[in-house]
Every structure is written in C-alpha cells, then in structure tokens.
Amino acid sequence: MNNTQSTGLIFELSKSGRRCHRLPKCDVPNAAPIDKLIPKEHLAKVTPPLPEIGEIDLIRHFTNLSARNMSIDTNFYPLGSCTMKYNPKRHERIAGFPGFANLHPLQDDDTVQGMLEILYEMQQYLAEISGLPAVSLQPAAGAQGELTALFVAHAYFHDQGEGHRTKVLVPDSAHGTNPASAALAGFDTITIKSGANGLVDIEDLKSKLGPDTAVFMITNPNTLGLFETQIQEITELLHAQGALVYLDGANMNAILGITRPGDFGADMQHYNVHKTFTGPHGGGGPGSGPIAVRDFLAPYLSVGGVMRAGDGYRLTTEADLPKSIGRVRSFFGTIGILFRGYCYIRTLGPDGLKGVSEHAVLNANYLRALVKDTYDVPHAGPCMHEFVASARTLLRTKKVRAMDVCKRLLDYGFHAPTVYFPMVVSEALMMEPTETESKETLDAFAEALVKIAAEDPELLRTAPHTHAISRPDEVKAAKEPVLRWKS
Numbered sequence: 001m002n003n004t005q006s007t008g009l010i011f012e013l014s015k016s017g018r019r020c021h022r023l024p025k026c027d028v029p030n031a032a033p034i035d036k037l038i039p040k041e042h043l044a045k046v047t048p049p050l051p052e053i054g055e056i057d058l059i060r061h062f063t064n065l066s067a068r069n070m071s072i073d074t075n076f077y078p079l080g081s082c083t084m085k086y087n088p089k090r091h092e093r094i095a096g097f098p099g100f101a102n103l104h105p106l107q108d109d110d111t112v113q114g115m116l117e118i119l120y121e122m123q124q125y126l127a128e129i130s131g132l133p134a135v136s137l138q139p140a141a142g143a144q145g146e147l148t149a150l151f152v153a154h155a156y157f158h159d160q161g162e163g164h165r166t167k168v169l170v171p172d173s174a175h176g177t178n179p180a181s182a183a184l185a186g187f188d189t190i191t192i193k194s195g196a197n198g199l200v201d202i203e204d205l206k207s208k209l210g211p212d213t214a215v216f217m218i219t220n221p222n223t224l225g226l227f228e229t230q231i232q233e234i235t236e237l238l239h240a241q242g243a244l245v246y247l248d249g250a251n252m253n254a255i256l257g258i259t260r261p262g263d264f265g266a267d268m269q270h271y272n273v274h275k276t277f278t279g280p281h282g283g284g285g286p287g288s289g290p291i292a293v294r295d296f297l298a299p300y301l302s303v304g305g306v307m308r309a310g311d312g313y314r315l316t317t318e319a320d321l322p323k324s325i326g327r328v329r330s331f332f333g334t335i336g337i338l339f340r341g342y343c344y345i346r347t348l349g350p351d352g353l354k355g356v357s358e359h360a361v362l363n364a365n366y367l368r369a370l371v372k373d374t375y376d377v378p379h380a381g382p383c384m385h386e387f388v389a390s391a392r393t394l395l396r397t398k399k400v401r402a403m404d405v406c407k408r409l410l411d412y413g414f415h416a417p418t419v420y421f422p423m424v425v426s427e428a429l430m431m432e433p434t435e436t437e438s439k440e441t442l443d444a445f446a447e448a449l450v451k452i453a454a455e456d457p458e459l460l461r462t463a464p465h466t467h468a469i470s471r472p473d474e475v476k477a478a479k480e481p482v483l484r485w486k487s
C-alpha cells in the first residue's frame with residue numbers, strides 16, 4: 001500500500017492541473033453564458049481552493065480511508081445495547097429504488113401514495129409486535145421516541161386534570177437517555193435502585209411511587225441483559241396509582257414474537273428500528289424511533305402519522321388530532337430506515353421474527369458461557385440477548401482496565417463491546433453478539449478475550465498497536481471535532 005495515498009489528506013495530494021474528468025465544451029446551440037443565467041453578484045469572485053487530483057489517486061485515497069473504519073460489514077461488532085446485526089444488502093437496494101430514494105419531502109400526498117401505504121402497513125406491524133395499537137413513526141431515534149412519549153403522557157395527564165403528576169421513575173440501570181428525556185419533557189426524575197440480582201428493587205419502587213408519579217420508564221430486558229420477571233407486578237403497582245408504564249424498547253431484539261410489551265402491561269414504548277430491524281447505524285447515523293401507545297393515548301400522538309383517506313392515505317393534521325402534542329419531526333420521518341425495517345419484517349414474517357430473538361438469546365448465552373470463567377459476570381444467568389461482564393478482577397490483579405481490554409480487541413480484529421455501561425457494574429463490558437453471527441465467530445471472539453486476559457499488562461495499556469489512531473481524547477473528539485482542513 002502506498003502510504004501517501006492511505007494517510008495523506010486530500011488537499012495535500014493536490015497537484016495543480018490534475019483532474020478526475022474534463023467536460024467537453026457545451027454543445028447546446030445558443031446556450032446563454034453562465035453570467036447571463038446567474039446574476040453577477042452571485043458568482044464567485046475567486047476560484048475556491050479545491051484539491052486538484054487524478055481519479056485513481058482520489059479513489060485510492062477514499063477507499064483506504066474507508067477501510068480504516070470498523071463496520072458490521074468488516075468486523076464482529078458486539079456493542080452491547082446497540083444490536084449491531086448484519087444489514088441485508090437487499091434492503092439497501094430496495095430503499096434505494098428511484099421511486100423511494102428520489103421522493104421529495106414536499107410532494108403532495110396524492111403523488112406519494114405507494115410510500116404512504118408502506119408506512120401505514122409499518123404502523124400496523126409495529127402495533128402488532130408491541131401489542132400497543134396506536135403508532136407514530138415520526139421520532140428520529142430512540143431518544144426522541146422517549147421524549148415524544150413523555151410529551152404524550154404530559155398532555156394526557158393535563159387533559160385529565162392530573163397536572164400534579166410531575167415525577168418520572170427510572171431504574172439506576174437505565175440508559176442515560178431515559179432521565180434526560182424525562183427532564184427535557186419537564187418532569188422530575190427519581191432513581192429506582194436495582195437489587196443484587198440486577199432487577200428492579202420492588203421495595204424501593206414502592207417507597208418512591210405515589211400520587212405524583214406520572215410514568216415509570218422500564219427497559220425489559222434491562223440493560224444488564226436480564227428479563228424483569230416481576231414486570232406484571234410492577235405494571236400493576238403503577239396502574240393502581242394511576243401512573244403510566246413506558247417501555248424502553250431498545251432491547252426488543254430479545255423478545256420479538258415471544259412476548260409483547262402491551263401484554264405485560266406497558267402503556268407506551270419506543271422501537272429502535274435501526275437496531276431491531278436492521279437499519280445501518282453507528283457513528284451517529286440515521287435512526288428511527290417510532291412509538292406505540294394504548295388507544296386512550298392515541299389522541300395525543302404527534303401529527304404526521306399516516307391514516308386512511310378514502311381509497312388512499314394521507315398524513316394526519318391538527319384537524320384530525322386536536323389534542324395532539326404537535327409535530328416532532330419534519331415531513332414523513334426517517335423513511336429510508338423505516339423502509340429497511342419494513343423489508344425485514346415482511347421478509348421474516350411472524351415465525352422468522354421469533355427465530356431472530358431465539359437465536360439472539362442463544363448466541364448471547366453461548367458467548368457468556370465461553371467467557372464467564374475468565375471475566376466476572378456479576379449477575380446469574382441465563383441472560384437474554386446480551387450480558388454484562390466485568391474486568392474488575394483484571395483491574396485489581398494487573399491494573400488492566402475494561403478500556404484496555406477493548407482497545408486490545410481491536411488488534412485482534414474485533415470491535416469492542418460497550419464499555420463502562422451500565423454504570424451499576426464496575427469495569428463493565430457489555431456484549432451483544434446478535435443472532436447474525438456464526439458459532440465460529442463467537443468462538444474466535446471468546447478465544448481473543450481469554451488470551452487478552454493473560455497478556456502482558458503493558459501491552460494492553462498501550463493497545464491498540466495495529467491501528468492508525470491509538471487512543472484519541474474521545475471527549476475532545478466529540479466536543480471539538482476538527483471537520484475542516486487547514487493548511
């Protein structure tokens with residue numbers, strides 16, 4: 001590999017006069033010159049300093065850059081809670097059909113009937129899978145789904161004359177977006193402790209539940225990969241107080257076709273279509289976080305849902321839903337991801353979806369069994385679709401941290417598990433293999449983890465050793481990204 005081409009910045013490769021293509025002279029008879037078509041004041045006064053480069057060098061530059069990233073298409077990616085499953089290429093092709101990809105967000109409803117029909121059916125599938133009949137496809141990610149549902153709860157309670165319900169209860173193992181969404185929606189957040197078994201501590205819940213409780217947000221299976229077996233009792237407790245139960249549906253990959261949040265007592269939930277139903281994600285990529293709610297909450301949903309209108313379909317407006325919380329997303333939602341999810345659901349059907357969850361759970365338990373003698377797994381199994389191990393013994397005996405293990409995994413060609421989350425486990429390594437991985441991949445990953453635990457601590461503390469970038473300051477990279485080239 002030519003190093004300049006793989007590591008140089010595109011501007012540094014620039015050589016005056018080089019081109020990827022040369023356009024022929026315009027052969028349109030009597031074509032107006034550019035300064036007749038565009039007013040002079042809008043024309044650039046100086047030529048922008050763009051890189052000048054030949055096509056082969058350009059292609060090598062970007063191809064080599066792309067190969068530096070890990071992705072689900074290149075490496076095993078057991079990032080817990082993120083469901084990094086294989087994204088079938090067929091869905092990419094379908095979502096890219098010109099009839100979908102070239103739609104304009106401002107087109108009239110009657111010119112986008114095919115798309116609206118797909119979205120309408122998607123609403124029905126998501127209602128069926130959750131057991132919650134009213135769906136909004138609008139939210140752009142799981143976190144926005146949470147926020148939208150909490151706005152719905154807020155509007156519902158105010159409409160019922162119960163504006164005194166100002167508290168949202170959230171277990172200490174919850175994803176950080178749960179309390180953040182509650183705060184953004186104007187509620188006070190109360191933390192509920194987990195017991196030693198990793199499940200919601202019912203006594204703590206009872207002690208904090210009261211007439212001012214609006215919503216209990218629960219993730220089931222929870223972020224420790226454990227099914228909250230007391231879920232029925234929990235939902236009954238909440239309902240007896242007149243409060244609502246919200247299910248964080250990020251972990252739906254464990255229960256598809258096996259149990260339904262609506263059946264175990266949830267009143268609202270979000271989906272992460274980009275996780276459960278194979279939308280490509282990562283690096284902050286596009287998401288889709290539809291919500292599903294019980295009938296009595298439907299009047300408060302965001303407008304912009306798809307409804308039947310005569311023989312066709314149209315988007316709901318304030319006139320259809322006078323009590324609506326309004327719009328939470330422009331236009332139709334993230335339809336590229338929704339189409340991929342739709343293809344996935346249609347391809348697999350009810351039995352196929354159930355098989356997905358059964359295999360996701362089987363794979364996680366297999367991996368757990370392979371690593372549990374090397375890494376502590378603080379909570380008793382079996383697990384659901386993921387489990388949380390800990391590097392705390394390595395820290396005590398060798399001063400090696402969970403982050404060091406993760407960085408070293410990169411040298412073995414594996415993406416790291418989720419690290420330091422959930423916060424209730426010290427030195428957490430949260431692993432979610434998903435159903436799309438083979439036994440050989442899981443064996444190889446477990447073998448790498450076991451080998452790493454026996455390696456020289458210094459080798460681990462300075463890992464990775466095979467990557468162009470080793471340990472960037474991740475906070476600085478996120479807060480102060482350098483996105484522009486400077487000479």
Ligand SMILES: Cc1ncc(COP(=O)(O)O)c(C=O)c1O
Nearest residue numbers: 081141142143175177248250287
């Ligand atoms: C348990 C859980 N809840 C909520 C979210 C938020 O979802 P999103 O990233 O789509 O906003 C995540 C994301 O990782 C999650 O793992």
